[in-house]
Amino acid sequence: MWGHGGFWQAIDRFARHRGGNFAVVFGITASALVLGVGFAVDTVQLMNAKSALRAAVDAAVTSTARSITIGDITEEDAPDTVRAFLSANSTGGLLAYDEIVLDRLTIDDTAKTVEAEAHVDVSLYFPLFGMPNTRRVSNIGAAIYSDRxxxxxxxxxxxxxxxxxxxxxxxxxxxxxxxxxxxxxxxxxxxxxxxxxxxxxxxxxxxxxxxxxxxxxxxxxxxxxxxxxxxxxxxxxxxxxxxxxxxxxxxxxxxxxxxxxxxxxxxxxxxxxxxxxxxxxxxxxxxxxxxxxxxxxxxxxxxxxxxxxxxxxxxxxxxxxxxxxxxxxxxxxxxxxxxxxxxxxxxxxxxxxxxxxxxxxxxxxxxxxxxxxxxxxxxxxxxxxxxxxxxxxxxxxxxxxxxxxxxxxxxxxxxxxxxxxxxxxxxxxxxxxxxxxxxxxxxxxxxxxxxxxxxxxxxxxxxxxxx
Structure with missing residues (x-):
């Protein structure tokens, strides 16, 4: 069984091989490997960002709905409260401060719901050829409030x-x-x-x-x-x-x-x-x-x-x-x-x-x-x-x-x-x-x-x- 040194020596010999077939195969393999790793990293990045955004939006609408219910705020105060919660939940980690953008906030007085739509633009580590360097992730969250x-x-x-x-x-x-x-x-x-x-x-x-x-x-x-x-x-x-x-x-x-x-x-x-x-x-x-x-x-x-x-x-x-x-x-x-x-x-x-x-x-x-x-x-x-x-x-x-x-x-x-x-x-x-x-x-x-x-x-x- 190879030790770590033997493994890397074999890789080095493969990379230095001057045979045309080996060079082509190595080039194709390396490119595919890099693309695969990059795609995996970006996929995980996007999934984590989406999860963090969903948590932030859910926390914002749930907390706002509760504040309306218990009388801490009025319905007119809801937009400012949602924005404050989004900011509080986008500090550090994947979603840096002020990266979350509130696109829409709907207060339905008949259905007694608070609904918010927000997005964040996520920087990609390995953008595909010809593609932008960022990907937009969006989420919609809703919660019920009550005047009961x-x-x-x-x-x-x-x-x-x-x-x-x-x-x-x-x-x-x-x-x-x-x-x-x-x-x-x-x-x-x-x-x-x-x-x-x-x-x-x-x-x-x-x-x-x-x-x-x-x-x-x-x-x-x-x-x-x-x-x-x-x-x-x-x-x-x-x-x-x-x-x-x-x-x-x-x-x-x-x-x-x-x-x-x-x-x-x-x-x-x-x-x-x-x-x-x-x-x-x-x-x-x-x-x-x-x-x-x-x-x-x-x-x-x-x-x-x-x-x-x-x-x-x-x-x-x-x-x-x-x-x-x-x-x-x-x-x-x-x-x-x-x-x-x-x-x-x-x-x-x-x-x-x-x-x-x-x-x-x-x-x-x-x-x-x-x-x-x-x-x-x-x-x-x-x-x-x-x-x-x-x-x-x-x-x-x-x-x-x-x-x-x-x-x-x-x-x-x-x-x-x-x-x-x-x-x-x-x-x-x-x-x-x-x-x-x-x-x-x-x-x-x-x-x-x-x-x-x-x-x-x-x-x-x-x-x-x-x-």
């Missing part, structure tokens, strides 16, 4: 098992999520993102919406009185509410407004009543923290979260119910009348993205609708409360998803004894995963909880660009 508004309802577990470090972790993660969600609001008068907070335990503290609640009296009816019956001022022992009940005592999964007139048949008589939400007379503990309907008031939301304290048991079906109400346009009048904000926007997927986030640290174990009045030896309501609570939550989540609400769920440090039931209901409640987005998070620590909320916030922003 976002409404987010966060249903957060403040039950007794959330005490100690866990409630601190929740406060930190939820407050960070609120700040991130509202960061894109540039005009306080026309916020693009609004957030509602629904703390829950055994019941939900309705705050300013207490007048939407029918307070049951012990041994009294489960339905509000007929609209024809004069009603004295309702006495509220607190601002809490449980499930809304149907005439047979079962849970009502609809998002009907509390001023909706219902028709119910009792005692063989047709009686109409308003669809207020029940406060079951068996409620023992009302959460201290009240819900906050949709708002862009960051300080109010952060203060509400800071006021969380852990107490009570887990009525997950009631949490899902009130999260649904906070996103339903049917509740707009009641919320506005209570001085609690403008209420939810109409359901219009092209204009509004609605998101629900349901978080718990354990299995749902408490329900009142459809649960007999009788008590067990510990003076607690009997029957399959846990099964009902989980079933109620899944039914309401199903209604939310049917109405176009995207549902994310988080299980936080789920105990081994309850993890199977809790994970099952959270998976069933969550929207279906996609190739780029998951909707159920199973986390164990405070940092993981914070990361889950951050991921959901990022996904929520992505939903703003999805039509």
């Amino acid at each position: 508004h976002i409404e987010v309802a966060m249903m957060l577990d403040v039950t007794g098992s959330m005490g100690g470090q866990k409630i601190k972790d929740l406060k930190k993660a939820a407050q960070s999520a609120v700040e991130a969600l509202l960061a894109g609001n540039k005009n306080p008068n026309t916020p693009r993102v609004r957030v509602a907070i629904v703390p829950y335990a055994e019941a939900v503290n309705t705050g300013k919406l207490a007048d939407t609640v029918f307070v049951e009296q012990k041994n009294g009816p489960d339905l509000p009185p007929s609209i024809a019956t004069p009603v004295s001022a309702t006495t509220h022992p607190d601002n809490c509410a449980t499930e809304r009940k149907m005439q047979d005592g079962s849970a009502d999964f609809s998002d009907d407004a509390p001023d909706t007139i219902r028709i119910v048949r009792r005692n063989n008589k047709d009686e109409q009543y308003y669809a207020k939400v029940n406060r079951d007379d068996r409620v023992g503990t009302c959460p201290q923290a009240g819900l906050v309907p949709l708002t862009a008031d960051k300080d109010a939301l952060l203060a509400a979260i800071e006021g969380f304290s852990a107490n009570g048991v887990t009525a997950g079906g009631i949490a899902a119910q009130w999260g649904y109400y906070m996103l339903s346009p049917k509740w707009r009048s009641a919320i506005s009348s209570a001085g609690a904000g403008d209420g939810p926007a109409d359901i219009n997927p092209k204009k509004v993205g609605k998101v629900a986030i349901l978080m718990t640290d354990g299995a749902f174990n408490t329900a009142f609708a459809g649960v007999p009045v009788s008590k067990d030896k510990n003076n607690q309501p009997q029957n399959d409360q846990g099964q009902k609570s989980r079933s109620y939550a899944e039914s309401i989540c199903g209604n939310m998803k049917r109405d176009g609400i995207v549902v994310f769920t988080i299980g936080f440090a789920l105990p081994n004894s309850e993890s199977s039931q809790a994970r099952s209901v959270l998976r069933n409640c969550a929207s279906n995963d996609t190739s780029s987005m998951k909707h159920f998070y199973d986390v164990s620590t405070g940092p993981e909880l914070d990361a889950a909320f951050k991921d959901i916030v990022a996904n929520t922003e992505q939903l703003a660009l999805t039509k």
Whole structure:
């Protein structure tokens, strides 16, 4: 076998050979070799330049579309923004500074797209005979922007098992999520993102919406009185509410407004009543923290979260119910009348993205609708409360998803004894995963909880660009 020296000596002898046939063959071979190498080098150069240009154009239109969506820039600012991104992405490497030329930029206000066409002239190392020394490479990139508004309802577990470090972790993660969600609001008068907070335990503290609640009296009816019956001022022992009940005592999964007139048949008589939400007379503990309907008031939301304290048991079906109400346009009048904000926007997927986030640290174990009045030896309501609570939550989540609400769920440090039931209901409640987005998070620590909320916030922003 030849060493390197022997190889090159053979080549040298071949090149010096004076035989006519060998000289011709060598000349042809050398020329073809040089042309082949040159063509390969230029091909790689052009391919790399095209790839770099495509990346630069895609980055420019994607970043510009996002900036329009979150309100950082207006559509009129888009050309300058695209040019700035092209310049930033053509510094060094294959595409030197200012080599990218923007040929066309189209902002389609109807389709909500940003489309850019750009080119770069690439110098060739080995131009073919008679050909120019440069080759033009072009690329077209497009991205969708959106004027969609976002409404987010966060249903957060403040039950007794959330005490100690866990409630601190929740406060930190939820407050960070609120700040991130509202960061894109540039005009306080026309916020693009609004957030509602629904703390829950055994019941939900309705705050300013207490007048939407029918307070049951012990041994009294489960339905509000007929609209024809004069009603004295309702006495509220607190601002809490449980499930809304149907005439047979079962849970009502609809998002009907509390001023909706219902028709119910009792005692063989047709009686109409308003669809207020029940406060079951068996409620023992009302959460201290009240819900906050949709708002862009960051300080109010952060203060509400800071006021969380852990107490009570887990009525997950009631949490899902009130999260649904906070996103339903049917509740707009009641919320506005209570001085609690403008209420939810109409359901219009092209204009509004609605998101629900349901978080718990354990299995749902408490329900009142459809649960007999009788008590067990510990003076607690009997029957399959846990099964009902989980079933109620899944039914309401199903209604939310049917109405176009995207549902994310988080299980936080789920105990081994309850993890199977809790994970099952959270998976069933969550929207279906996609190739780029998951909707159920199973986390164990405070940092993981914070990361889950951050991921959901990022996904929520992505939903703003999805039509």
